[in-house]
Amino acid sequence: MHTFNSSAHRGWEISGAPGVLNHSMLTHRSLSEQTIPILRDVDVLVVGGGTAGAVAGIAAARQGMKTLVVEQFGFLGGSQTGALVTPMMPNQVEGVPLNGGIDFEINTRLIERRESGVWKDGNRGWFNPETLKSLLEEMNQEAGAELLYYTFVEDVIVAETEVRGIVVVNKAGRSALLAKRVIDCTGDADVAFRSGVPCEIGDPETGKNQPFSVRFNLGNVDLARLAAFLRSLGRHDVMEQAEGTDVPLIHTAMVWEKGWTLEPLFRTAVKDGVLQPTDGNYFQAFTMAGRPGELALNCPRISLETDGTDPFHLTRAQMQARRIVQRYVAFFRRYVPGCEQAYLVMTAPMVGVRESRRIRGEYTVTVEDVLGARKFDDAILRNNYPLDVHSDSEKPMPGGGRLPAGEYHEVPYRSLVPRNVENLLVAGRCLSASFLAQSSIRIQSNCRAMGEAAAVASALSIRRGITPRAIDGRDVRAALKVQGGRL
Ligand SMILES: Cc1cc2nc3c(=O)[nH]c(=O)nc-3n(C[C@H](O)[C@H](O)[C@H](O)COP(=O)(O)OP(=O)(O)OC[C@H]3O[C@@H](n4cnc5c(N)ncnc54)[C@H](O)[C@@H]3O)c2cc1C
Numbered sequence: 176m177h178t179f180n181s182s183a184h185r186g187w188e189i190s191g192a193p194g195v196l197n198h199s200m201l202t203h204r205s206l207s208e209q210t211i212p213i214l215r216d217v218d219v220l221v222v223g224g225g226t227a228g229a230v231a232g233i234a235a236a237r238q239g240m241k242t243l244v245v246e247q248f249g250f251l252g253g254s255q256t257g258a259l260v261t262p263m264m265p266n267q268v269e270g271v272p273l274n275g276g277i278d279f280e281i282n283t284r285l286i287e288r289r290e291s292g293v294w295k296d297g298n299r300g301w302f303n304p305e306t307l308k309s310l311l312e313e314m315n316q317e318a319g320a321e322l323l324y325y326t327f328v329e330d331v332i333v334a335e336t337e338v339r340g341i342v343v344v345n346k347a348g349r350s351a352l353l354a355k356r357v358i359d360c361t362g363d364a365d366v367a368f369r370s371g372v373p374c375e376i377g378d379p380e381t382g383k384n385q386p387f388s389v390r391f392n393l394g395n396v397d398l399a400r401l402a403a404f405l406r407s408l409g410r411h412d413v414m415e416q417a418e419g420t421d422v423p424l425i426h427t428a429m430v431w432e433k434g435w436t437l438e439p440l441f442r443t444a445v446k447d448g449v450l451q452p453t454d455g456n457y458f459q460a461f462t463m464a465g466r467p468g469e470l471a472l473n474c475p476r477i478s479l480e481t482d483g484t485d486p487f488h489l490t491r492a493q494m495q496a497r498r499i500v501q502r503y504v505a506f507f508r509r510y511v512p513g514c515e516q517a518y519l520v521m522t523a524p525m526v527g528v529r530e531s532r533r534i535r536g537e538y539t540v541t542v543e544d545v546l547g548a549r550k551f552d553d554a555i556l557r558n559n560y561p562l563d564v565h566s567d568s569e570k571p572m573p574g575g576g577r578l579p580a581g582e583y584h585e586v587p588y589r590s591l592v593p594r595n596v597e598n599l600l601v602a603g604r605c606l607s608a609s610f611l612a613q614s615s616i617r618i619q620s621n622c623r624a625m626g627e628a629a630a631v632a633s634a635l636s637i638r639r640g641i642t643p644r645a646i647d648g649r650d651v652r653a654a655l656k657v658q659g660g661r662l
Contacts, residue, residue, distance in 0.1 A: 178463075180657055182510070183385065187332065187594060191388060199512075201359075201631070202568060204458035204524075204543055206624075208411070209349075210478040211236070211348075211349045211350050211351055212350045213340075213350070213351045213352070214323075214343075214352055214531050215243050215321075215352050215353070216267040216340075216352075216353040217240075217242060217243045217352070217353070217355075218240040218241045218242065218243050218354065218355050218356065218633075218634075219231075219235040219240045219241070219242045219243075219354060219355070219356050219357075219358065219557060219632075219633045219634070219637075220242075220245065220340065220341065220352055220353075220354035220358070220359060220414045220636055221235065221242065221243070221245070221320075221358045221360055221626075222245050222260040222328055222341060222357060222358065222359050222361055222365070222587070223245070223246060223247075223253065223323075223359070223360035223361035223362060223609045224244045224245070224246035224250075224251040224252075224253065224311075224360070224602075224618075224620050225246075225252060225253015225255070225257075225360055225362060225603065225622075226250070226253045226254055226255050226542050226603060226620040226623060226626070227249075227360040227602040227603035227620040227623060227625050227626035227629075228244060228246070228253065228254065228358070228360030228361075228602070228603070228626060229244070229251040229252060229253070229311040229314075229465055229626070230277050230278070230281075230623040230626035230627050230630075230631040231244075231252075231358050231360055231602055231622075231626035231629055232244035232315045232320040232378040232630075233277055233311075233314045233315055233318045233320065233627075233630075234277060234318075234626065234627040234630035234631055235320065235358075235630035235633060235634060236315065236318035236320035236380055237542075237658075238321040238630065238631065238633075238634035239634070239641065240630075240633065240634050240637065241348070241451075242259065242318075242319070242320040242321065243321045243322075243323060243354070244307070244315060244320055244321070244322050244323065244324065244354065245321070245323045245341070245352065246323070246324050246344060247325070247327045247328075247330065247615060248324065248325070248524065248525070249324045249325055250308045250312075250324070250606050251308060251311035251312055251315070252304065252307050252308050252311055252323070252618075253337065253360075253362065253525070253560050254525065254527060254528075254619075255302075255304060255305055255307060255619055256304040256305070256308045257487075257525035257635065258389075258390060258394060258523045258525040258527040258647050259304060259390040259471060259521075259527075260386075260390065260473075260526075260527060260528065260619070261301070261302055261303075261304055261461060261463055261471050262294055262298070262300050262301040262302060262461060262463075262464075263282075263298065263300025263302070263618065263619045264298075264300070264477065264560055264563075264619070264620075265296055265297075265298035265300070265560070266291075266557075266560050266583075266618060266620045266621065267296070267297060267298065268559055268581055268601075269561060270296060270297035271297070272298075272299065272620070273556075273557040273558065273559060273583055273620075273661055274556065274557070274623065274624050274661065275659040275661035275662075276342040276419065276623075276624065276627050276655060276658055276659045276660045277534060277603070277623060277626075277627050277645075277659075278620045278623040278624055279299075279659060280659070281307075281310065281311070281314070281623070282299040282302075283299075284310055284314075285302050285303070285307065285310060285464075286299065286354065288306060288310075288398035288446035288465075289420055289421070289464070289465060290302065290303040290306035290307075290420075291303070291306075291419035291420070291464045291465070292416040292418055292422070292424070292464040293314070294424060294633060296500065296640055297355070297494075298574050300465045300619065301420070301424070301461075301463070301647075302463070302464055302588075302651070303416065303463055303464055303465035303466050303467075304459070304463070305448060305524060306465060310606075323345075323352075325345050325346065326343045326344070326345040326385060327343060327344050327345065328340045328341050328343055328361065328365050328366060329341075329342045329343060329344045329349065330369060330465070331366055331369045331370045332351060332353070333370050333596065334373070335350060336595065336596050336597050337596070337597045337598050338357050338366070338370050338596055338598045338599040339353055339354075339598070340352050340354050340357065340439060340599065341357065341366060342584070343381075346645030349633055351389070352470075354597065354598075355633075355637050356598050356599075356600070356633035356636065356637060356643065357600075358600050358601070358602055358626070358629045358633060359601075359602070359605070360601070360602050360603050360626060360629075361599040361605070362483075362531070362603050362604050362605055363484050363528070363531045363532050363605060364530065364532040364533070364534050364566070364605035364645065366599065366601075367532075367534045367593050367596075367601055367605070368496065368532055368623045369524070369532075369603055370595075370596045370616045371595050371596060372534050372535065372593040372594060372595050372596055372599070372623070373534070373535040373594060373595065374529055374532040374533060374534050374535065374605075375522065375532070375533050375535065375609065375610075376482070376530075376532050376533070377482075377530075378564075378610045379609075379610060383566075384475045384482055384528075384529075384530060385481065385529035385530050385550040385565050385566065385614070386457075386459075386478040386479040386529070386565050386566065386567070386603065387475050387476070387477040387478055387481050387488075387492045387526050387527055387529070387531075388473055388474055388475065388477065388527040388565075389475060389477060389492055389493060389496030389497075389522060389523055389526055390471065390472055390474070390522075390523045390527055391472050391496075391500045391503075391519060391520070391521065391522045391523065392463075392469055392470065392471050392472070392520040392521055393469065393470045393472060393504065393507060393514070393517045393518070393520060394517065394518050394519075394520040395396055395468055395516050395517050395518055395521065395620070396468055396469060396470050396507075396513055396514050396517050397468075397513035397514075398422065398423050398425065398462060398467065398468060398511070398513065399423065400513030401425065401470075401511065401513030402423050402425055402513075402657075403512075403513075404511070404512040404513060405425065405427055405436075408436035408437070408496045409436055412425075412436060412437075412570055413425070413426040413427070413533045413558045414427070417506035420464040420465060421467065422463065422464055422465065422466060422467050423462060424462055425460070425462045425470070426459075426460070426461050427459070427460050427469070428457075428458060428460070429441050429458040429459075429461040430455070430456065430457055430458070431452075431455045431456065431636065432603050433494075435566075437458075438455075440495050440510050440511070441455045441458070442523075443510065444509070444510055447505050449502065449505050449509060449510075450503075450506050451502065454474075454475065454499060454503065454506075456476055456478070456567055457473075457474055457476040457565065458473075458483075458503075459472070459473035459474060459557055460472050460473070460506075461473070462527065464486040469520060470517075470528060472503065474499075474503070475493055475495075475496050475503070476565070476567075477496060477526075478566075478567050479641075480492065482531065483526070483530075483531035484531050484532060484543075485529035487522045487527050492526045493522075493526060496522060496526075496531060497522055498605060500519060500522055501519075504518070504519050506519065507558065508625060518576055519540075525600070529565060529614075529617065530604060530610070530613055530614070530617065531604075531605070532605050532607055533604075533605055533606065533607060533608055533610070533613055534593045534594075534599070534601050534606065534607050535593070535594050535607055536589060536590050536591065536592050536594060536606070536607030537590070537593075537594065537607070537644065538551075538587050538589035538590045538607060539551050539607045539608060539609060540586055540587075540588065540590050540607065540608040540609065540612040540613075540616065540631050541608075541609050541612055542562065542573060542609055542611040542612050543613070544584055544610050545558075545562065545578065545584050545615050545616070546562075546573065546574045546576075546577075546578060546584075546594050547584070548578055548579060548582040548583060548584045549584050549585065550584070551585045551587035551648075552587075552588065552649050552652075553587045553588040553589060553647070553648020553649050553651065553652055554585035554588075554590070554646070554652055555585075555586060555587065555589060555624065555625065555628035555648070555652060555655060555660075555662070556585065556586045556621050556624035556625065556628070556660075556662075557583045557584070557585050557661065557662065558583055558584055558586065558616055558618075558619045559578050559582060559583040559613060559622055560583070560615050560621075561577045561578065561615060562567075562576035562577075562611055562612075562614050562615045563575045563576070563615060563617075563640050564610075564611065564614045585662075586606070586608075586616060586621070586625075587648060588628060588632060588646075588651045589607075589630070589648060590606050590607040590608060591606060591607070591625060591629050592607075592643055592644050593607070596644045597643075597644060598642060598643065599616075599643070600623070600629040600632060600633060600643050601625075601629070602625035602626040602628070603622045603625055603626065604616075604617040604622060606625060613625040616648045626657045627658075628651055628655055628660075629653065631651055631655055631658075632646055632648075635650060635651065636653060637642075
């Protein structure tokens with residue numbers, strides 16, 4: 176068996192102030208080296224099988240690369256499936272999607288199964304997360320990518336400045352995975368950060384992250400009665416029959432003092448002690464294609480401890496959310512027509528993290544690039560989704576946060592290429608972008624596009640025998656166009 180000599184040692188010793196955890200350290204007594212097995216040595220290693228990573232796996236394997244996708248949970252899709260984030264937000268100009276390639280293919284295949292629908296304004300990203308899990312697995316397997324679930328990245332293997340692989344932990348213990356190229360799709364830039372890539376986190380003005388949301392699904396809802404009730408309340412609630420699915424499309428929301436028609440009901444529920452005032456800081460509900468009788472809730476919002484790289488913040492978010500969800504369920508049953516017999520289907524196993532670490536790459540996308548609709552020769556995606564910073568203080572967005580009508584900006588390949596280390600690319604919400612620019616680019620279709628671009632660039636760089644940094648991004652763009660990228 177191949178083995179890898181890690182620098183970790185057995186023989187731990189506690190030092191520092193006894194009993195004071197934060198001032199104590201655990202150190203190794205023994206200097207003997209630990210040997211761990213090398214489980215795989217592949218061309219492209221995708222770390223994190225989420226929104227970007229699942230697509231990176233498909234794209235790399237389609238390029239003929241020996242590909243392995245490593246994921247901490249037992250399914251693909253990340254925030255889309257594990258954090259129950261549905262639907263995809265629109266990214267299109269005059270009804271024409273700006274993302275093509277594998278993103279378009281996934282949406283088309285879901286529509287063929289009647290498990291996605293064309294949402295308002297031609298957005299094709301209204302989907303059933305359970306079906307998406309299966310489809311992403313199928314597409315990875317069809318392409319020839321191998322998947323490894325229940326495996327968490329613990330460390331990176333870096334020689335000089337070259338990333339050679341990662342150390343992982345799972346049921347089998349600790350092991351190494353080696354690769355010619357690694358694509359960090361962890362959302363939190365876990366691999367890049369541990370490799371020494373400079374990262375930023377949060378809003379530089381306030382030091383705060385965007386709030387988390389721990390989403391949940393509600394079952395046994397009479398959607399026809401709910402739709403009739405919402406329609407009777409008048410404007411601000413969207414109800415349409417979406418193409419491609421039998422489920423009526425319902426979207427409603429409530430945020431205090433924004434004119435939402437559900438506000439009087441929320442006020443009554445607060446007066447009756449069923450809800451607390453903070454429960455109305457952000458509430459949003461959608462139906463899901465392929466899931467009659469269900470609602471997907473984009474709440475509760477968790478605003479105080481919101482560092483997605485802090486396991487205690489993540490733990491307390493889940494616990495706090497579960498209590499709030501019980502209040503929302505009681506609210507639905509007592510006050511909302513069509514929901515009298517509703518029950519909680521599930522709370523999301525993943526906390527919904529809107530932003531955490533953002534790498535510093537060869538190029539950092541700025542808010543001026545976004546709002547100024549800037550174009551790049553080495554573009555790998557086009558975006559016109561507005562700036563979207565969730566916060567309880569509702570800070571006004573520069574320029575109203577929107578791009579000029581009918582316009583889009585581009586994201587260059589260089590924003591996926593981290594500084595300081597070689598053989599590593601990132602894809603997803605942790606790209607190199609400012610806090611405000613990231614709030615616009617982070618939507619799911621763009622994360623998928625980044626996954627595809629990073630995979631194509633990895634394959635190109637392997638074939639040419641040069642580093643991803645040395646690749647001319649215009650070649651990545653050209654290769655993406657050949658396979659359906661709208662660039
Ligand atoms: C509450 C919320 C609402 C949103 N609403 C919308 C919306 O309506 N529409 C829209 O288009 N976008 C929305 N977004 C944005 C969008 O969903 C995300 O930005 C996007 O899905 C992130 O994709 P990603 O690939 O970067 O990360 P993810 O999809 O989160 O994937 C990261 C993957 O890496 C895995 N992972 C992480 N760390 C490790 C590790 N150390 N070892 C192994 N595996 C690891 C995770 O389990 C996960 O599978 C929302 C986001 C949130 C949080």
